[in-house]
């Protein structure tokens with residue numbers, strides 16, 4: 001039983017696997033793992049614990065169809081061709097729930113930071129531009145109390161964001177989701193609306209859907225033009241869900257008021273990106289799940305899925321149950 005781990009993860013996960021007699025190889029070099037190297041090394045292993053951005057495409061899944069299990073160190077699985085994994089009969093698992101609180105924290109931080117221009121004002125101090133004589137009308141923020149929060153994708157993280165915004169600011173919750181979420185409707189008085197209505201009515205629009213062919217690029221200029229000029233756009237899901245040039249234009253032309261991003265396209269964002277210099281924008285480098293608690297729990301969950309897969313048992317967090 002041999003597993004290849006494509007980046008170091010917390011020890012708790014490594015020890016769990018080793019305690020089961022699994023031979024663990026970890027890619028711990030500073031440079032990224034090239035696609036061909038990934039294939040060649042994975043061929044020498046019976047399981048893959050995939051951490052980070054390597055694309056597990058149809059070619060990879062064909063070349064490595066001997067794998068007994070792939071455990072992703074993420075809840076998002078847009079970087080794996082799930083259909084090809086089904087064809088290769090490889091069970092694939094992700095890490096749901098354990099990172100929802102941490103990721104919601106980041107969506108909430110971004111919403112607050114944008115609403116008060118906090119990142120920009122911090123930069124003003126660093127740049128020596130703290131001016132005590134500034135106009136009382138300069139750089140004013142927007143308050144969130146009783147405003148309307150729109151959520152695209154009311155799943156685990158979207159629901160947590162809705163709960164917090166309701167509790168902290170009594171925000172009115174609208175959501176657009178594949179299915180109705182009765183828990184949110186009953187407990188948070190959330191209302192399901194169309195995507196068009198979500199755009200039109202939200203004061204803060206927070207994106208929590210998965211990246212799919214349907215959601216890719218859905219926030220384009222036409223979508224931003226349907227939003228309120230006072231609206232704040234938050235994306236902690238995936239950078240490809242919004243079209244960056246259109247977002248830049250929407251902010252520059254005052255089509256929307258502000259934006260907070262934990263995800264960009266591409267990642268990393270270049271340091272001269274205009275979004276980094278706008279007062280009403282806050283950008284973070286994809287740190288949604290980056291807490292000790294979440295990352296330990298993700299390591300444990302990924303390891304448990306590897307152990308089950310190598311024993312031929314059903315994966316607890318299977319994303320392609322069609323393989324069974």
Ligand SMILES: NC(=O)C1=CN([C@@H]2O[C@H](COP(=O)(O)OP(=O)(O)OC[C@H]3O[C@@H](n4cnc5c(N)ncnc54)[C@H](O)[C@@H]3O)[C@@H](O)[C@H]2O)C=CC1
Pocket residue numbers: 075076077096097099100103152153154155156157158176177178179208209210211212214215236237238262263286287288289290
């Ligand atoms: N910034 C970060 O570090 C992190 C980002 N994420 C991202 O957050 C996403 C959501 O995670 P979870 O809440 O755990 O997933 P989830 O599966 O519980 O929720 C996703 C929701 O999106 C909805 N959805 C999918 N397509 C849709 C569409 N076309 N229209 C409307 N709704 C749609 C689904 O019905 C589901 O309710 C992940 O897929 C991942 O991309 C997750 C964790 C950390």
Ligand SMILES: O=C(O)C(=O)CO
Pocket residue numbers: 073074075076077099288289
């Ligand atoms: O889990 C995910 O999908 C992330 O983006 C980061 O952990």
